[in-house]
Amino acid sequence: MNPTEDQIYVIIFSTLFLGGLMSTFVIAMVFIHRQRQAQNKQKLEQIKSEHEKTLLNIENEIQQETLTYVGRELHDNIGQLLSLAKLYLGSAKPEKQTEGKETINQVISEVRALSKNLNLDWVESISIEEFISQQLKKIESTGYCNTTLESEFELGELPKDQKLVLIRVIQEILNNAIKHASPDMISVRIWKDENLKKIELKDNGKGFDPSLESSGSGMFNLKKRMETIGGDISITSSPGNGTLIHLLLPN
Amino acid sequence: MSDRFIEAFFTAYPQYSIPIDLLLLIGIFIFIKLPKEKKRNIHFLLPFVILCFSVFYQNLGSYTNYNYEFKKSVNAYFGNTEYPKFNLWLFNIAERQVGTILYLMLIKSYIRPFKRKIINWMIFIFIVTALVLQFSGIEPIYLNQPIIFAIGANMILFGCALYFTDLITHPSYLNRNPLRLTSFWQMTAIIFMFTLSYISSVALIYLYEVNPVLGSVLQSIGIYLGILTLAVLTISIASPLLPNIFDKEPF
Structure with missing residues (x-):
C-alpha cells in the first residue's frame, strides 16, 4: 500500500465516520427526546395530580370552615330567632303573633343566606x-x-x-x-x-x-x-x- | 438557444441543475398557494428565500460559464487577472457567506428567544471576520476561502447543536413529535450537508489529482446533500398544506 492509497483510505474512512457520527447523533437525539418526553409527561401528570390534591384539600378546608360557620350561625343566630319566634307565637296577644311571623320570615331569609354558603x-x-x-x-x-x-x-x-x-x-x-x-x-x-x-x-x-x-x-x-x-x-x-x-x- | 447555452444551464451538471430548477418551480407554486399570514411567517418565508437564492446563484454560476466575458470582467474587477475562468467569487459570496448567514437565520428562528442572541452575535462575528479576511488579502474573494468556510460551517454546526439541545430540553419541543417537525428535518439535512462539506473542502482538489473517480463521488455526495437540503426546504414551505404530516413549530 503506497502513501497515496493510505490517504485515499483516510478520506473514505473520514467521510464514512463523519456520516455515521452524524447519523448516530440525530438518532440519539430522537431517542433522548422520546425518553425526556416520557419523563416530562410523567412530571406533568404528577404536578397535575398534586394540583388537584391541593385544590381538593382547599375545597375541604373551605367546606369545613363553612360548616363551622353554619353551625355557629344555627346555634347563635337561627336557634335564638326560632326560640324567640316560639315565644311570640305561643303568646295570645295578636301583636306578639305578628312579631312571631316576622321573626319566622327573618329566619327564612337567614336560612336562605346560609344555604348559599353550603356549596362552593x-x-x-x-x-x-x-x-x-x-x-x-x-x-x-x-x-x-x-x-x-x-x-x-x-x-x-x-x-x-x-x-x-x-x-x-x-x-x-x-x-x-x-x-x-x-x-x-x-x-x-x-x-x-x-x-x-x-x-x-x-x-x-x-x-x-x-x-x-x-x-x-x-x-x-x-x-x-x-x-x-x-x-x-x-x-x-x-x-x-x-x-x-x-x-x-x-x- | 445555442448549444453552449444549453450545455451551461442544463447538460454540464444535469444531476444538479435540473432538480434544483424543478424544486424552485415547485417552491414558487406552493408559496403562491400559501395563505397570506403564512407567507409572512419566517418559518416559510426564509426557506423560500434560501431556495430562491440558492437556485438563483447556481444559475448565475451557469451563466458565468456561458458568458465568459462577463466572468472575466467580474474577476478583473476583483483584481483577478491570473485566473479569468474561475467563478469562485460567486460561490464564495453566495454559498460561503450569504448562504451561511441565511442558514444561521433559519436556525435562529427555531430556537428559544434567549439563545437567539448567541446566533445574532455569531452572524455579526462571521460578517466582520469574513470582511477582515477578504480586505486584508488573507483570503481573496476570487480564490478558495477555507478559513471563512470553516468558521461558517462551525457556526452552523454549533447553531444546529443549540437547536438539538432545545429539542431535548424545552417543554414546547418535548410536547411534540420531532419527526413531524420540519425544523428537525431541516437541521438534520443542514448538519449532514455541512459536516460532509468539510471533507469535500479539505480533500476534493487532492482527490481529483490522485483519484478523479473518488473525487467525483465525493463531490456528488455534496451535490446530492445540497439537493436534499433544498428539497427539505421546499417540503417545509408546503408543510402548512400538509397538516396530517407536519406539526406546527413551537417557536
Missing part, C-alpha cells in the same frame, strides 16, 4: 376584592382591630381554581394575624407592579421570625399553594415589627 358556588359569584372586603368587615365587626382595603386596579375574573387557592391563602393569612399577632390594624392593598399583580397584606402586630421552624412550615404550605397556581408569596417580618406579605398572582 359562591366562590364563582364573588370577586377576590369582594371576598377580602367581606373578611375585613367581619374582623372589624368583632371589634378586634381596624382594617383598610385599597384597590388600585381590578383583578378581573380569575379561574375558579386560582380563586379557591387565593381565598384560602388570604383567609389563612388573616386568621394567623388575628390568632397570633394581635394587631391594631390590618391593611390590604391590591396593586400592579411591572405587569405583576400583587396583593399586599400588612399588619402592625407582634411579628415573628420567618426563619423559625415552627412558623416556617405554615409559610411553606402557603408558598406551595401559591406555586400550584403559578403564583408566589413573599413574607417580611421580625418580632415586634408587624408582618408584610406579598402575594404575587399568576399572569
Whole structure:
C-alpha cells in the first residue's frame, strides 16, 4: 500500500465516520427526546395530580370552615330567632303573633343566606376584592382591630381554581394575624407592579421570625399553594415589627 | 438557444441543475398557494428565500460559464487577472457567506428567544471576520476561502447543536413529535450537508489529482446533500398544506 492509497483510505474512512457520527447523533437525539418526553409527561401528570390534591384539600378546608360557620350561625343566630319566634307565637296577644311571623320570615331569609354558603358556588359569584372586603368587615365587626382595603386596579375574573387557592391563602393569612399577632390594624392593598399583580397584606402586630421552624412550615404550605397556581408569596417580618406579605398572582 | 447555452444551464451538471430548477418551480407554486399570514411567517418565508437564492446563484454560476466575458470582467474587477475562468467569487459570496448567514437565520428562528442572541452575535462575528479576511488579502474573494468556510460551517454546526439541545430540553419541543417537525428535518439535512462539506473542502482538489473517480463521488455526495437540503426546504414551505404530516413549530 503506497502513501497515496493510505490517504485515499483516510478520506473514505473520514467521510464514512463523519456520516455515521452524524447519523448516530440525530438518532440519539430522537431517542433522548422520546425518553425526556416520557419523563416530562410523567412530571406533568404528577404536578397535575398534586394540583388537584391541593385544590381538593382547599375545597375541604373551605367546606369545613363553612360548616363551622353554619353551625355557629344555627346555634347563635337561627336557634335564638326560632326560640324567640316560639315565644311570640305561643303568646295570645295578636301583636306578639305578628312579631312571631316576622321573626319566622327573618329566619327564612337567614336560612336562605346560609344555604348559599353550603356549596362552593359562591366562590364563582364573588370577586377576590369582594371576598377580602367581606373578611375585613367581619374582623372589624368583632371589634378586634381596624382594617383598610385599597384597590388600585381590578383583578378581573380569575379561574375558579386560582380563586379557591387565593381565598384560602388570604383567609389563612388573616386568621394567623388575628390568632397570633394581635394587631391594631390590618391593611390590604391590591396593586400592579411591572405587569405583576400583587396583593399586599400588612399588619402592625407582634411579628415573628420567618426563619423559625415552627412558623416556617405554615409559610411553606402557603408558598406551595401559591406555586400550584403559578403564583408566589413573599413574607417580611421580625418580632415586634408587624408582618408584610406579598402575594404575587399568576399572569 | 445555442448549444453552449444549453450545455451551461442544463447538460454540464444535469444531476444538479435540473432538480434544483424543478424544486424552485415547485417552491414558487406552493408559496403562491400559501395563505397570506403564512407567507409572512419566517418559518416559510426564509426557506423560500434560501431556495430562491440558492437556485438563483447556481444559475448565475451557469451563466458565468456561458458568458465568459462577463466572468472575466467580474474577476478583473476583483483584481483577478491570473485566473479569468474561475467563478469562485460567486460561490464564495453566495454559498460561503450569504448562504451561511441565511442558514444561521433559519436556525435562529427555531430556537428559544434567549439563545437567539448567541446566533445574532455569531452572524455579526462571521460578517466582520469574513470582511477582515477578504480586505486584508488573507483570503481573496476570487480564490478558495477555507478559513471563512470553516468558521461558517462551525457556526452552523454549533447553531444546529443549540437547536438539538432545545429539542431535548424545552417543554414546547418535548410536547411534540420531532419527526413531524420540519425544523428537525431541516437541521438534520443542514448538519449532514455541512459536516460532509468539510471533507469535500479539505480533500476534493487532492482527490481529483490522485483519484478523479473518488473525487467525483465525493463531490456528488455534496451535490446530492445540497439537493436534499433544498428539497427539505421546499417540503417545509408546503408543510402548512400538509397538516396530517407536519406539526406546527413551537417557536
